Amino acid sequence: MTMQQEARKAVSFRTLIKFFIPLGISASLVTISHVIINSTLARSSDPVVVIASYSVAMSLFAIFERCAVILRQTCATLVRDKHSFRLVSRLAVSLLAAILGLSLIIGYSPLGNLFFAEVLGVKAHMLEPTLAVYRVLMFVTIFSGIRCLYHGVIISNLRTKWLTIGMVVRLIVMALLAYILLKFNLVNHGYIGAYIFLVGMVIEALVSVVEGHQLVKKMPDKKVDHPIVHRSQVMKFYLPLLIASLIAVSISPATNAVLGSSGKAEIAIASYAIAFSILNLLVSVSSYTHQVVINFYEKDAKAVTRFAFIFSLVPSVLLIAIAYSPIGIWGFENIMGVSGELLDQSILALKFFIVFAICFPWLDFINGVLMLKGQTKVLSYSQAGNVLMTFIALFTLIFFLPNGGGLIGSLAQSIGILTETVIAFIFLSIYLKKSGKTLKSL
Structure with a gap:
């Protein structure tokens, strides 16, 4: 029996489950943290202004956090010894310092007023509350980047349960803090939600650093067969992912802008937002498929492909159950409090997300193979196509459908991700053909 055959035999379905399930749970739990914050802010004396200021500031925070979150994939793929960890760490320090510097300029200079007023369309009376929120959120980005750096180490060492542990501890602390703030009637500004978010992120980052640092200490100084030796190799991997993520940022505001110009704009935007939140919850379970590929595909391609196929069915099956059965109507009415026309439009929008739910797990699978082979530039092309x-x-x-409502957004995004999946698959096929390989032979 060859070494390759022994490696393949070692990767059982149980091993994949043990690695993947904590990742899927932690991804799903992320949505709960935002539910805690929004539910807390909704109980303020002026919820419209408080929630609006928090939401607008979050839209800018999301752009910068995308840059930081990519450190997770970069570290998980490239770090195998202390030398490669130092290379990625230096990138992280430079990146987070640049983000903090730019954030300070936005938060404390006239440039911030100009950006929020002219680019995001914030009204004069909302400028100061929004800036107050962002002045807190910019520090959330820093701790998010730190946790993602060490998440990469934890994932590559197959210690994924620590991601779930960190998220659970974060949620407990956030819930307790929200309860205390509400009890003492201190929820009166949008920045309260930002402080809850910051405390939760600090806790999660602390758990990640404690576990990740111990794993780094056990790594060899320089692994003989590890090819990552120069900073340029790290940048070559990271920059295409960064470009792809920044390209994707434009989809959400464009969708909301188009829906805002449709008939019954409020219903269109709300129904799309509700349907999209449910979709996010469903597909979040599959959002770490690329990590399964990165860590196990070269050991046993068939086992990983079978695993991906099984779990790719989960989002679409659940979405069909919600959108096409009484279960969905009951959930919308009794759990989310949605009824009437908004209920009908939300379910209709959800139905048109079925293509998205089918494509997303396979796109993440293909992206995982591309990352594994260092072809991250393809992600920029496929994301641009999306x-x-x-x-x-x-x-x-x-x-053609000026009164189409939320389904305009869900159908458009389904078409976009279908395009992205096809482009990524074509590029992967071309790369493998040039390399004289197939998916099965990797």
């Missing part, structure tokens, strides 16, 4: 087709679909649908 954005282009989403924009085309949005403007086409709003022209």
